[in-house]
Amino acid sequence: MxxxxxxxxxxxxxxxxxxxxxxxxxxxxxxxxxxxxxQPVVEPAWQLAVREVFAHHNQRYGTRRLRAEVQAQGHAVGRWRIRRVLKARLVGPAAALVCAPHHRLGPGRARGA
Missing domain, CATH: 1.10.10 (Arc Repressor Mutant, subunit A)
Known part of the structure; x- marks a missing residue:
């Protein structure tokens, strides 16, 4: 309490x-x-649109793509505001694929030599 x-x-x-x-x-x-x-808490229409677009694309869209789609729907909102809303709701993009390093050390080649 x-x-x-x-x-x-x-x-x-x-x-x-x-x-x-x-x-x-x-x-x-x-x-x-x-x-x-x-006071009742009313979620702005653009926040609802962001959540719907984010869910529609399997939580893989970043703020740039989300902003483009939401602005195409007629909502004037920027990337940083979208980022702040997603972060406040503890929603993030799905994990990216893990890639192998671009270079490998060959036999006999020590790191830092």
């Missing part, structure tokens, strides 16, 4: 200012938390 939830439960019996003082929380912070809880 968060501090703010504790204040919300006890406010019928104890004044909010007193609870905030005891719990070392600013009353303004508690009231701001209360306002945020009451």
């Amino acid at each position: 968060s501090t703010y939830q504790h204040i919300a439960q006890r406010r019928a019996h104890v004044p909010v200012r007193q609870l905030c003082q005891v719990l070392r929380v600013a009353p303004a912070a508690y009231y701001a938390w209360q306002r945020r809880r009451q």
